Amino acid sequence: MHWASIFRLSIALVACFVTSTAMAEDFEIVVKVTAGEKPVQTKQTRISELRKKLGAKKKKQPPRLIVKSKAGQSLTVDWTATNTADADTLTGLLVHFFVVKIDKAGQEKVPKLDKDVVHEGILSLEFKPKEKASGQFGLTIRKPGSYLVRVETIGTLISHGHEHFAAIDILVE
Amino acid sequence: MRDSFEDFSMLRFITLLAIAVMFSGVSSARAEHAVITMEVIGPDGRALAKSDEEPPIGGSLPRSKVTAKAGDPLVLQFILTNVYPHGVLKDVKVRYFIVKIDKVGQKALPPIDAKKGSDEEKEVRGKIVTRGHVTMNFKPKCRIGMRLMFHIDEPGVYLVRLDTNNTKADHEHIAGIDLEVK
Numbered sequence: 001m002h003w004a005s006i007f008r009l010s011i012a013l014v015a016c017f018v019t020s021t022a023m024a025e026d027f028e029i030v031v032k033v034t035a036g037e038k039p040v041q042t043k044q045t046r047i048s049e050l051r052k053k054l055g056a057k058k059k060k061q062p063p064r065l066i067v068k069s070k071a072g073q074s075l076t077v078d079w080t081a082t083n084t085a086d087a088d089t090l091t092g093l094l095v096h097f098f099v100v101k102i103d104k105a106g107q108e109k110v111p112k113l114d115k116d117v118v119h120e121g122i123l124s125l126e127f128k129p130k131e132k133a134s135g136q137f138g139l140t141i142r143k144p145g146s147y148l149v150r151v152e153t154i155g156t157l158i159s160h161g162h163e164h165f166a167a168i169d170i171l172v173e
Numbered sequence: 174m175r176d177s178f179e180d181f182s183m184l185r186f187i188t189l190l191a192i193a194v195m196f197s198g199v200s201s202a203r204a205e206h207a208v209i210t211m212e213v214i215g216p217d218g219r220a221l222a223k224s225d226e227e228p229p230i231g232g233s234l235p236r237s238k239v240t241a242k243a244g245d246p247l248v249l250q251f252i253l254t255n256v257y258p259h260g261v262l263k264d265v266k267v268r269y270f271i272v273k274i275d276k277v278g279q280k281a282l283p284p285i286d287a288k289k290g291s292d293e294e295k296e297v298r299g300k301i302v303t304r305g306h307v308t309m310n311f312k313p314k315c316r317i318g319m320r321l322m323f324h325i326d327e328p329g330v331y332l333v334r335l336d337t338n339n340t341k342a343d344h345e346h347i348a349g350i351d352l353e354v355k
Contacts, residue, residue: 117322124316125309137305142324 026085029151029166032078035069040168047162048152066105066169071144075170077119079151080134083127090127094154097121099139105146105169118147141172207346211251213333215241222348227336231280231349236332238277238351243326250320251335251348255311262311266338269319270304274332277351282332302331311340325354 032041042065081095101116119139152165209224220239225232272283287294303323336347
């Protein structure tokens, strides 16, 4: 199967899952958004699990941190993804990160990434125990509104029963 | 118009992923280190860049050029595939940026980094449209894909560039496109 097909399939699968509020212990994602001199950072790596596996109704998410910025202001996003497990090597893992416009800050539904995507990246790699990858990118958003900054794993659902993500909202005024 | 432009960009991104897979297979046989496919897409056209090496400064291949109008919505997307088959290259930084340059085809890079708070910092910042990087251990067949939207208001010539750093080889891999904003 082509990598592109796997990519599309993985994105579609992740989009179908319900997010639980559990915190991950086997993988850590840190996201920091800086607008001006004040960075906002979250280390709350959450996990997404199958609704059927949970056998429960959709749980409400704790609120995401919000960064306020002005239209046209320069923003910087930093992220780090670390396999915190002691023994498990994650093979064929994708680390996917994006900034996309959402209807309102805090909305739980992750929109399809087919429009209003400001920035999107994906890495395909193998994570040995304690190994990490990191990145930084700058962006300038001109269109006022709410935006979701999200860093997530794709590829641990089968092996771990869940995926991992961390997210922050940007409110552009 | 804008939505269809973005849909088109997404399709191009997926297509690039597929192209990268094909290229990685071909290049492995030639023992290359990295294969890059980079594209800048605008409403009036697009330009494609492939892997080059540095030194020499700015690479040896001529850069392709794309023209846009000030304020146009533009998309940069790239796929980099590590096809170095002989082990892990630790802490490789893949850097991408868009910076104003003096003329089309200019090989020398303008300053990209400056000490925070210095006089030079303001000047450097003023020339950079956007920038980003990823740091990771390069293992055989690992890949990086990126897609980002940007606008440029100030007419001029800009370099869209991707490069690797810290591969501990006698060369680094680069790709570049000239963007002329009118």
